[in-house]
Every structure is written in C-alpha cells, then in structure tokens.
Amino acid sequence: MRLIDVSQTLEHNSPGAPFYPRPRFKLPRNKAATEGWNAEMLTLPSHCGTHLDMPNHKLAQWKSSSEFPLEVFVGSAHVLYFRDAAPRTQITASMLKEKLPNLARNRIVLIATGWAQKRGHNDVWYYDVPYLTPDAAGFLADHHITGVGIDHWTIGGSEDPLMSLTHTILMAGNCWIVENLKFGLDAFDLPQPVEFWALPIKLSKQVSGCFCRAVIRIP
Numbered sequence: 001m002r003l004i005d006v007s008q009t010l011e012h013n014s015p016g017a018p019f020y021p022r023p024r025f026k027l028p029r030n031k032a033a034t035e036g037w038n039a040e041m042l043t044l045p046s047h048c049g050t051h052l053d054m055p056n057h058k059l060a061q062w063k064s065s066s067e068f069p070l071e072v073f074v075g076s077a078h079v080l081y082f083r084d085a086a087p088r089t090q091i092t093a094s095m096l097k098e099k100l101p102n103l104a105r106n107r108i109v110l111i112a113t114g115w116a117q118k119r120g121h122n123d124v125w126y127y128d129v130p131y132l133t134p135d136a137a138g139f140l141a142d143h144h145i146t147g148v149g150i151d152h153w154t155i156g157g158s159e160d161p162l163m164s165l166t167h168t169i170l171m172a173g174n175c176w177i178v179e180n181l182k183f184g185l186d187a188f189d190l191p192q193p194v195e196f197w198a199l200p201i202k203l204s205k206q207v208s209g210c211f212c213r214a215v216i217r218i219p
Contacts, residue, residue, distance in 0.1 A: 002218040004187060008116065008180045010049030010211070015119055016180070017153045018126045020045040046209035052200050053155075053167065053177040057208035066205045073176070073212070075108050075146050077196035079187055083114035087128035088157070093139040105144045108196050115152035116182035131157030137166045141173035147198070149178035149214070181214055190216065 008014075012025035023044035032038045047053065052073075080099050082091060091111060100109070113130040129152045137156075140148055148155065148170060155177050156166030170177060178198045187194075195217040200210035 004184070004216040004218065005213070006110075006181050006183055006187060006216060007050040007212075007214045008119065008182045010044075014049060015121050015125055015153075016045070016048040018158075020047060023048055046203075046207055046211075048180075049211055050178065050180045050182075050198075050214050052198060052210045052212050053171070053179060054208055054210065055171040055174060055176075056205075057167065057171065066200075066202055066207075068176070070199060072146060073198045073200060075106065075196060076104075076193040077108035077110050077149075077216075078103070078193050079110045079112055079183065079190075079216075081112055081188055082130060083112055085113045085115075085130040087124065087130070089113075089130035090133045091130060091136055092133050093135040096136050096139055103143045103145075106146050107143070107193065108147045108149070109140060109145055110149040110178075110181065110183075110196065111155075112151055112181075112183045112187070116180075119152070119182075125152070127158045129154060129158060131155065131162070132166050134162060134165045134169055137169035141169055141175065144173065145175055147176045147178060149181050149196075149198070151181040151183055153179055155179060178212065178214055187216060190218070195219070 010023060013022050023042065026041035078100060111132065115129055118124050132155050154163060156163040167177065197217060198212045198214045200212045203210055
C-alpha cells in the first residue's frame with residue numbers, strides 16, 4: 001500500500017481565506033534541552049489549511065464532522081483536471097458533465113485547478129480563484145455525491161452571493177467539502193476513480209470546520 005499526500009502544510013501565517021485570522025504558531029526554541037520537553041501553542045481558525053467544511057458551516061441545526069460516521073470520509077473519487085484554468089474561471093455543470101458522463105451516486109469529486117501552486121499572500125490566491133458555480137453544485141447534489149474537494153481556500157469563489165450559494169447547495173445535500181488540497185502530478189497518472197481519504201480530527205459538534213490529512217490510497 002502507498003499513500004499520496006494531497007494536503008497543504010499548515011504553518012505559522014499560512015494564507016487562507018482573507019476574512020479569517022491567519023494561523024499563529026508560538027514555537028519555543030529547544031525547550032527540551034533546558035526543560036526536558038518541547039510543546040507549542042497554536043492559535044488558528046477552524047477553516048484553514050487542508051480542512052473540511054461541514055453542513056453546519058452554513059445551515060443551522062445540520063451535522064458537524066463528529067456526527068458523521070468515519071466511513072463517509074473515505075470513498076471512490078474522481079480527480080478532475082482543470083489546471084489550465086484562467087483566473088476566476090467558472091467551473092459549470094456542463095464542464096462537469098463532459099468530464100463525468102457516467103457519475104455514480106455516493107462518489108467524491110476532486111477539482112484540481114493548479115491554484116495550490118499559487119498559494120501565497122497575494123490577490124491571485126485570495127481573489128482570482130477558479131470556482132464551482134451554483135449549477136455545478138446542483139449537478140453534484142443531484143448525483144448524491146458524498147464529498148467534493150478543491151485545491152484552494154474556497155469551492156465557490158471569493159465573492160457573494162455565488163460563494164454562499166454554492167456552499168449551501170452542496171451542504172443541503174449532506175455533502176462535505178474539503179478545501180486547500182494540493183495535487184502533485186502523480187495524482188493524474190492514476191486509473192480513475194481513486195480511493196480518497198480525508199479523516200477529520202474529532203472535535204466538538206459545535207465546530208463547523210475540521211482539519212484533516214487528505215490522501216489518495218494506492219493498494
């Protein structure tokens with residue numbers, strides 16, 4: 001068995017959504033040498049790094065990650081290649097249908113735009129991201145997909161009302177969203193679908209976002 005890591009590294013001051021605080025890591029230098037132990041203080045929003053958006057992120061009284069069985073976060077996934085996408089490209093239902101003519105129920109759909117390689121404190125990363133349109137979200141919801149992922153900080157673009165609408169359509173179908181993925185070229189050489197894992201850490205059910213380690217499993 002081999003695992004391909006498709007997660008971003010989470011570190012001090014990592015770029016994420018421009019309206020959330022940046023992660024702050026307090027990293028004492030080599031306390032183990034003087035006090036016998038090293039320990040760090042991390043202060044960060046729940047929606048940063050490679051993370052899951054759960055239905056309660058947008059919808060009151062809906063489920064958090066701790067209320068789903070872990071098996072929901074593992075499944076057959078299609079990795080869709082959009083790495084030639086221009087800034088602010090709208091990924092529409094017709095574009096998904098072309099790449100997924102026979103999409104089965106309960107699959108995971110992962111969208112690779114190449115934006116992970118542009119990650120940084122700049123307008124291209126924060127505001128020019130390609131994104132899934134509401135009609136594309138509706139197409140996926142109609143096929144009862146389990147989850148959808150993308151390789152930057154937002155599945156629905158950087159501006160409302162489209163950002164909120166895309167999230168809401170997906171989450172109303174009880175679909176989780178994984179954001180801030182990072183695909184290497186090896187992810188595109190695999191036979192489709194692939195086996196994808198995005199196991200969340202166990203947090204209180206009041207928390208709407210959850211850090212995860214996203215991997216593709218090669219038997």
